[in-house]
Amino acid sequence: MGIYTISTKYLLKDNGTNKKNDTSLLKKYNISNSYKSDTLLYVLEKDLYNEAYLEEYAKINYSDKNNFADVLKSFLPKGYTGEEINYIMNLSQNNINKLKNLEHTDISAYYQFKNFNVDNLKRYQDYQATHDYPLDKVITYVNINLDLPVYTNTxxxxxxxxxxxxxxxxxxxxxxxxxxxxxxxxxxxxxxxxxxxxxxxxxxxxxxxxxxxxxxxxxxxxxxxxxxxxxxxxxxxxxxxxxxxxxxxxxxxxxxxxxxxxxxxxxxxxxxxxxxxxxxxxxxxxxxxxxxxxxxxxxxxxxxxxxxxxxxxxxxxxxxxxxxxxxxxxxxxxxxxxxxxxxx
Ligand SMILES: [Zn+2]
The missing domain is CATH 3.30.1380.10 (Muramoyl-pentapeptide Carboxypeptidase; domain 2)
Incomplete structure (x- = not known):
């Protein structure tokens, strides 16, 4: 095990009363030091910890974005892995909100496209099945409605x-x-x-x-x-x-x-x-x-x-x-x- 430097960026957000240190938190929850990560400490500190996701916390990059807690709370119970959570954190808040309303969906093919729109997932799949275009074109063409009839729902x-x-x-x-x-x-x-x-x-x-x-x-x-x-x-x-x-x-x-x-x-x-x-x-x-x-x-x-x-x-x-x-x-x-x- 390497030397671990504890990050205080979230611990300092507490108002100073009852400030816990990382070792006592790990001890309190009976967690081995080998699981220690910024994200794990964050969920412990925020009372978001769930033993079921212990393995996943280690894979999730700690984020100081406001929506981090919400993403963890919303997506881990749906069965998303730590790697998937990292990608979800890169989506726009709009897309995150849309994804929240769906059951677990594998969107790994779309991670790299910033014009990916969760609303259009089914249409991307249908369009790809019937057109011989690379995925980036499929996404754009569906986004601009080429799969829909003209002059309707304009x-x-x-x-x-x-x-x-x-x-x-x-x-x-x-x-x-x-x-x-x-x-x-x-x-x-x-x-x-x-x-x-x-x-x-x-x-x-x-x-x-x-x-x-x-x-x-x-x-x-x-x-x-x-x-x-x-x-x-x-x-x-x-x-x-x-x-x-x-x-x-x-x-x-x-x-x-x-x-x-x-x-x-x-x-x-x-x-x-x-x-x-x-x-x-x-x-x-x-x-x-x-x-x-x-x-x-x-x-x-x-x-x-x-x-x-x-x-x-x-x-x-x-x-x-x-x-x-x-x-x-x-x-x-x-x-x-x-x-x-x-x-x-
Ligand atoms: Zn003209």
Missing amino acids: LEAKDGNDYLVLVNKYNSLPNNYQPSDLDYVNGQYQNKVPMRKVAKEALEKLQQAVTAEIGITLNPTTAFRNQGFQSTLYNNYVNKDGVEAADTYSARPGFSEHQTGLAIDLKNPATPSNRRLNESDYAWLKENAYRFGFIIRFPGGKEFITGYQEENWHIRYVGEEAAKIIHDNDLTLEEYVDLYVTEY
Whole structure:
């Protein structure tokens, strides 16, 4: 047995009366010194000791987090091992509360993923059984609801003004949301194109850069569209092509990113009227838009995530920090929000 240095960090929390030392506590409970650990001393001191878990206490890393006692009290009786308790201590309080309501569940496969959500356990398992993706993708895809039908049980954004607001077939803006800081940029068709001020300022920088670097002009054709206008647009598409086809290229009212005032459609005026951009224009955008806080919102190959056909002309302002991460890691906004924004 090695020399053991007793930690006093919890013993000192007592108010000074009846302060016990570790040896007397071990003696009182008739526990061999070989079991001594910070966690064991803690449970003895807090009157949480249960002989049934003597072996487990030795494996549990002592924690000074507020919820340590609660985790020990809740999970040891469910049959969780000391190793499992250590992992549970790393979960968010939300996940711990959800796990508390379940019988013992083996979640060891999920320990390493910080976007793991206890609520989605069954859905992860079902999705994994039917899709050939690694577990990290399974978790993200389920978290962003790819296993559920679109436009059903949708969530309304809490804050439409958030630069990172996610608007897609599972997430709407608050009804009739309208940004309060709309500004205008000269558009392709001698129109004034409304967009949020931050997007306008970033777009102007992008426009200067693309002209300086590859000698072309990119003009906005449309950016902010209010819900009423989106409604007219979508209904026209439905009348022309039917709901199924219209849904692949047009958003239903309330579910259009254009309503955020942060999405902009671009056109190179040197291309014919039925084209938006040349391949080389898109290549530049793809590699450089992030420098100004924009992302390509509907890239090719990600249709199953974004829910839309490739649109190389539709850029979305998200801010420079997010745009760089999305660009560097080849993510969609859906994945970025799940991995970097949502707290589980
Ligand atoms: Zn667009």
